[in-house]
Amino acid sequence: MNIFEEYIKKITDLISKNKQSLNLDNLNNFKGVVVESPPAEFNFDLSCNVGLLLGKINKINPIELSNRIKDLLIKELKDFEKVEIAGPGFLNLKLTKRSLILNINQILKNKESFGKKISNNSYNIEFVSANPTGPMHVGHCRGAIYGDVLANLLKFNGNKVIKEYYINDYGNQIKNFAKSVFLRIREIKYNERFIPKEDLYPGEYIIDIGKKIIESNKNEKFDSFDETVQLLKAESLRHSMNLIKSDLKELGIEHDYFFSETDLIEKKLVDKAINQLKKNDYVQEGFLEPPKGESDKNWKKTKKLIFKSTLFGDDTDRAMKKSDGTWTYFANDVGYHMDKISRNYKYLINVLGADHTGYTKRITAAVNALSDNKVKLNCKVCQLVKLYKNGKPFKMSKRAGDFISAQDLLKEVNKDSIRFMMLNRSNDVEIDFDFDKVLEKSKDNPVFYVQYSFARISSIFRTLKKDTNEKINLDLENFFLNENETKLLRKVFEWPKIIEIASTKYEPHKIPYYLYELATLFHSYWSKGNKNENFKFIEDGKIKKEETLAIIILVTVVIQRGMEILGVSLPDRM
Numbered sequence: 001m002n003i004f005e006e007y008i009k010k011i012t013d014l015i016s017k018n019k020q021s022l023n024l025d026n027l028n029n030f031k032g033v034v035v036e037s038p039p040a041e042f043n044f045d046l047s048c049n050v051g052l053l054l055g056k057i058n059k060i061n062p063i064e065l066s067n068r069i070k071d072l073l074i075k076e077l078k079d080f081e082k083v084e085i086a087g088p089g090f091l092n093l094k095l096t097k098r099s100l101i102l103n104i105n106q107i108l109k110n111k112e113s114f115g116k117k118i119s120n121n122s123y124n125i126e127f128v129s130a131n132p133t134g135p136m137h138v139g140h141c142r143g144a145i146y147g148d149v150l151a152n153l154l155k156f157n158g159n160k161v162i163k164e165y166y167i168n169d170y171g172n173q174i175k176n177f178a179k180s181v182f183l184r185i186r187e188i189k190y191n192e193r194f195i196p197k198e199d200l201y202p203g204e205y206i207i208d209i210g211k212k213i214i215e216s217n218k219n220e221k222f223d224s225f226d227e228t229v230q231l232l233k234a235e236s237l238r239h240s241m242n243l244i245k246s247d248l249k250e251l252g253i254e255h256d257y258f259f260s261e262t263d264l265i266e267k268k269l270v271d272k273a274i275n276q277l278k279k280n281d282y283v284q285e286g287f288l289e290p291p292k293g294e295s296d297k298n299w300k301k302t303k304k305l306i307f308k309s310t311l312f313g314d315d316t317d318r319a320m321k322k323s324d325g326t327w328t329y330f331a332n333d334v335g336y337h338m339d340k341i342s343r344n345y346k347y348l349i350n351v352l353g354a355d356h357t358g359y360t361k362r363i364t365a366a367v368n369a370l371s372d373n374k375v376k377l378n379c380k381v382c383q384l385v386k387l388y389k390n391g392k393p394f395k396m397s398k399r400a401g402d403f404i405s406a407q408d409l410l411k412e413v414n415k416d417s418i419r420f421m422m423l424n425r426s427n428d429v430e431i432d433f434d435f436d437k438v439l440e441k442s443k444d445n446p447v448f449y450v451q452y453s454f455a456r457i458s459s460i461f462r463t464l465k466k467d468t469n470e471k472i473n474l475d476l477e478n479f480f481l482n483e484n485e486t487k488l489l490r491k492v493f494e495w496p497k498i499i500e501i502a503s504t505k506y507e508p509h510k511i512p513y514y515l516y517e518l519a520t521l522f523h524s525y526w527s528k529g530n531k532n533e534n535f536k537f538i539e540d541g542k543i544k545k546e547e548t549l550a551i552i553i554l555v556t557v558v559i560q561r562g563m564e565i566l567g568v569s570l571p572d573r574m
Contacts, residue, residue: 001106001114002496004035004046007079007093011035011048014076015069022068026057037494044084044092045100045490052089062089097479104489104550108472111557115156115499122160124340125151127351128248128255129166132240133177135205136247136406139353142431143382145422145567147351148253149508150380152565157503162345163255166336169237170261177201177240178232182225184210189222209239247406252415252567259339261332270327270335273370274305274320277334282308282369288319307334312365334366341371348377349506354384380506382427389435413438416568420447423509423566441574443523446516450559451570453519456526457556458572463538464549468557472550484525484535485551491518492554495561508565515562522555 012030019027030050038047051066058065066089073083073091082094095103107114127147130140151161180201186192188210196202213235214222222228241258248254264270277283286306305320307330320331327335340348348367352359360379367377387394387404395404409418417438424446425431443449461467481489494514502510528535536544543549563570 001103001110002117002500003103003493004497007046007048008033008035010077010079011050011069011073014072015050015054018072018076022065022072023060024054024058027054028057036497037490038086038090038092040487042086042092043094044082045095045493046093047086048091048093049089051085051091055089065089066091097476100481100489101474101476101479103493104474104554105472107492107554107557108550111468111553114557115495115561116158117496117500117503118158120158120160121347122162122345123151123154123347123349124162124164124343124345125154125349125351126164126166126340128244129168130244131168131173132237132244133173133201134203134240135243138385138387138404138406138409138433139382141251141406141409141418142385142422142427143351143353144248144251144253145419146380146382146427146508147349148251149419149423149511149566150349150351150506152567153499153503153508153511156499156561156565162257163253164257164259164340165255167237167241167258167260170265170332172199174233174237175229178229178236179225180206181210181213181236182222182228182232185214185222188214205243209236212239247410250410250415251406252419259336261336264332264335264339269339270331273335273338274331276338277307277369280369282311283320284308286317288317307366307369309362309365309369312368314361314365318362330362330366333363334370337363337367337377338370341367341375345375348375350377350379352379352381354381357381378506380427383430385422385431385433387433387435391436394435416451417445417447419566420450420512420568424512426507426509443520446512447568448574449523450512450515450519450563451568452574453522454556454559454563454570455572455574457522457552457559460537460552463541464543466549468553470549470553472546472553474546474550479547480545481547481551482535484521484528485547488518488521488525488551488555491521492551492558495558511562511565515559515566518555518558 008030012033015022015024015030016027030053032053033048033050035046035048038044051069052062054060055062055065063085066085070083070085070091073080073093079095079099080093081096084092086092125147128136128140128144130136136144147163151163154161176199183192183194183200184206187194188207213232216235217231220228220231225232245254274283284306285303287301288304288306302323307318307320309318310316318330319328320334322328337348350360350363356379360381364377364379367375412435421433421438422431437444438447439445441448441452491514498510498514502508525535529537537548537552538544560570
């Protein structure tokens with residue numbers, strides 16, 4: 001049930017039936033017409049822009065047209081107690097008691113599905129995909145949580161979602177990783193000093209991996225790197241991926257599918273993708289212009305295999321092979337995405353790090369070319385996370401080497417706080433992660449404030465010996481909502497719209513922001529009861545009125561659904 005969609009339909013259907021009497025020649029399929037929550041200062045339940053839009057299209061004064069529509073609404077629909085014109089022609093609408101009761105009862109009847117925007121699409125969300133050469137760092141945490149919550153959100157609406165991790169386990173970095181482990185093993189077994197070099201991995205986690213490999217290969221002397229390189233690659237990757245999976249699990253994240261770059265190469269998926277592009281004349285031998293900022297004098301023009309990505313909106317065409325004849329990183333990614341396309345997803349979503357902003361156009365172009373524009377790829381870039389403590393930039397142990405690991409973060413802050421706070425701002429905006437704030441038990445800590453609202457509501461249910469399944473009987477004659485209950489109900493009505501926006505625009509940060517606003521309204525109501533007996537929920541162990549209990553149940557249902565999507569717990573005592 002979505003009250004905004006319900007009244008868009010009622011209002012537009014009524015206008016369609018009466019277009020002649022309203023002197024409307026062009027309805028434009030009511031494009032752009034919305035029903036939404038008006039600003040709080042207007043004290044109305046709904047606001048609609050239909051008079052403003054249709055007035056402009058039909059060259060009628062919007063306020064004059066809105067007044068005609070107002071009269072029609074009052075005459076034909078019995079839903080509104082009051083209709084007023086605001087600003088340049090907005091219709092502000094206040095629901096009757098009967099309409100409010102009907103809407104409340106409808107939500108209570110369909111609690112489990114309230115807010116769902118049911119669809120049945122298939123999604124592949126690729127996220128984290130950190131190099132398997134070490135633990136996850138703080139930046140990876142943000143992308144991981146964003147991808148996981150987006151998956152939860154899309155699943156909430158009934159979609160099939162696969163969470164995928166691309167293991168970059170091919171190339172020189174893997175050889176260097178194995179060599180780093182080998183040298184640490186030599187250090188452990190034979191006291192050979194480990195000398196850090198530019199191409200080696202210095203983190204202490206390498207020592208831990210080395211110890212595990214020694215333990216599981218007791219008969220291996222590790223005299224020669226060349227003779228043990230395959231063993232070291234396999235074992236090092238296994239332990240490293242176990243470390244990453246463990247970090248992810250501590251954050252409440254588990255992937256459905258892991259895709260290996262080595263498999264990509266061995267199965268010659270890149271060749272297959274290139275051949276597919278060649279069939280459609282999207283690949284050619286040719287020369288590329290110098291990159292921006294590169295002078296013609298310094299640019300060596302060499303004949304390359306080129307993907308015509310500009311045909312699909314990219315800024316420039318892209319090389320597919322290096323000078324040594326091996327595939328470029330981009331070519332490997334094209335092969336990988338062809339494999340995704342072959343698995344019949346309708347939508348592909350790539351969650352990328354801040355350093356991949358410039359990569360989105362080329363891979364989007366490749367997906368459009370390979371799928372004949374039938375598969376939609378959306379790349380979401382997660383910006384940096386800056387850590388603060390005592391008002392200053394905060395540096396941790398950096399046990400991982402030259403970055404702050406997810407483990408470092410998890411030792412300082414619990415999973416719930418990390419998940420909520422990493423989503424508290426849009427993915428394309430940098431986050432200032434303040435340790436002091438996330439550990440506070442105050443309004444300034446959003447996750448605590450939402451959890452605390454649930455704990456307070458739970459205490460009400462315990463006192464009343466009731467729960468969210470309690471049968472509510474709302475009497476029309478005696479129905480009354482005070483100012484606080486009205487604000488809470490209007491905020492509850494917004495929940496389906498929040499879900500719709502968050503899922504269609506891939507903006508899960510809308511949810512924690514909304515939950516914080518809802519919790520703030522509830523706490524405000526609770527605090528009034530502490531100061532004024534008239535606002536207390538309970539009297540002599542009983543709820544004062546059924547309307548109050550109904551509102552509390554609705555608030556509880558929304559908070560539960562929202563925190564489930566975020567993957568954040570809700571303790572019933574705090």
